[in-house]
Amino acid sequence: MKPRTRFINERLRQIKKANLYRTLVYNKVSGPYITIQGKRLVNLSSNDYLGLDTTYKPSQIQSSSRLIAGNDMSFKKLESNLAHHKSKNSALVFPTGYMANLGAISILTQKNDLILSDEFNHASIIDACRLSHAKKTIYKHNDMLHLEKKLRKKAQRKFVITEGIFSMNGDFAKLDEITKLCQENNAFLLLDDAHGDFVVGKDGKGSADHFRVAKNVDIYTSSLSKALGAFGGYIAASKEIIDLAVNTSRPFIYTSALPGFLADFALKRFLSNREKNRHELEKKTRQFRKGLQSIGYKIESPSQIIPIIIGDEKNTLEFGKYLRNNGIFAQPIRYPTVNLGSARIRISVTNWLSEDIISESLGIFEKAGKKFGIL
Ligand SMILES: Cc1ncc(COP(=O)(O)O)c(C=O)c1O
Structure with missing residues (x-):
């Protein structure tokens, strides 16, 4: 281990020395029971006080911290x-x-x-x-x-x-x-x-x-x-x-x-097969980014998160409202999430967007950009 990480081992050693060391034990909760290492035990460590919904199954929620019965x-x-x-x-x-x-x-x-x-x-x-x-x-x-x-x-x-x-x-x-x-x-x-x-x-x-x-x-x-x-x-x-x-x-x-x-x-x-989805997202992001650039927006983001920086908070809110009135939800982002005076519309591209939806959206962004004097 590199010397700079020695402090981590030292802290763990102190915890062990004080008999305070904890490890995670995996379990499965079912009704009043909890199965730990193959052994079914009565579960007296749950916080599921009312035991309300016993018919609900993907599986019972453990209702406990992971170091107790929630693991x-x-x-x-x-x-x-x-x-x-x-x-x-x-x-x-x-x-x-x-x-x-x-x-x-x-x-x-x-x-x-x-x-x-x-x-x-x-x-x-x-x-x-x-x-x-x-x-x-x-x-x-x-x-x-x-x-x-x-x-x-x-x-x-x-x-x-x-x-x-x-x-x-x-x-x-x-x-x-x-x-x-x-x-x-x-x-x-x-x-x-x-x-x-x-x-x-x-x-x-x-x-x-x-x-x-x-x-x-x-x-x-x-x-x-x-x-x-x-x-x-x-x-x-x-x-x-x-x-x-x-x-x-x-x-x-x-x-x-x-x-x-x-x-x-x-x-x-x-x-799941994320590879296919990742390629599709790259393609859609490219389409959205290039589309915005060809309309005249100055877009620098290389990723699926594409901000359109407007600056003024009021204008950004109005820009967002215009988009919403025209069928697009792209959240205006303002202080304190970003600095004052750097308000923006944040677009996140997802694979849910078809090429047609992207083209239609670009048309609305073009109208909005012209209306608000950005283009
Ligand atoms: C950079 C970054 N870190 C952490 C988080 C928090 O993630 P979660 O939504 O799982 O709490 C977010 C979510 O907004 C995020 O953008």
Whole structure:
């Protein structure tokens, strides 16, 4: 193990020494029983107090934290697939991607550490940084000189946190340069790839794979609620980091588990033929992007998230209203999700859109652009 990760083992050793070490045991809940390692036991650990709906089956919801009776068998298969997907030893599913960020960032960063966070990082990263006792500093969006300068600051440990594909801009983090800077400065890299995961890179392995730097990412966080169209979040990292998460991550320990049937559903989606869908999405994104560009919009996003930056908040709302009145729902995005004065219409391309729907939409965007003086 590299020396810089020794602190993780040291913390695990202290937990074990104090007899506070926890491991996950998989189970299946059915009525008053819970089956653990093949043995059916009476379940006195559920929070399903009223026991209301006994006829409902995909499967009974465990109604408990994962460290108590909520660790449905389906997590085992899902997590081993997700770990393999990210070429990491382990993965851990959280109820949401938001909680995965809270969980991952809070367990790793401590008082004398320094977090370096991209200016445009998602609210869940910002909130996780607020919860952390580490010092925080924001570097300008994708500005490598700024990041490099900030990395020169002294700290016990340094953690760079970035999204892979930025949720409101659609651009990629410069992961080739970021990983290099992290290595040069002995900093950890946490990559939230909620929008690149399952979409870009070989077999949809995500943004880091797209840049061929996956082996230099220390911790991934992601959502199962975006490209997989399921629900939940996860982190993927070394076995030691996941072990630390199981033992110390409050958003993992002190909340009810994701229902097992949702973990099953996510796994089904994960195992489906995503390759075909990924190619189709690339094609549709190209069609939408080129269409907008040929009308005259200045579009820079290389991904399926295509923002049309309008700037003024009021104009953006009116632009959105015009689209809605003409049959299109594309959400106007304003402060605090993005900076003041950089309001935008955020288009996300999906495979649900047929070529005809895309052409019709482009026609409406053309009229809207002219009406609002953007084109
Ligand atoms: C970059 C990013 N990270 C995390 C999340 C949170 O994911 P979830 O919706 O699964 O909580 C989102 C969702 O909006 C996101 O865009």
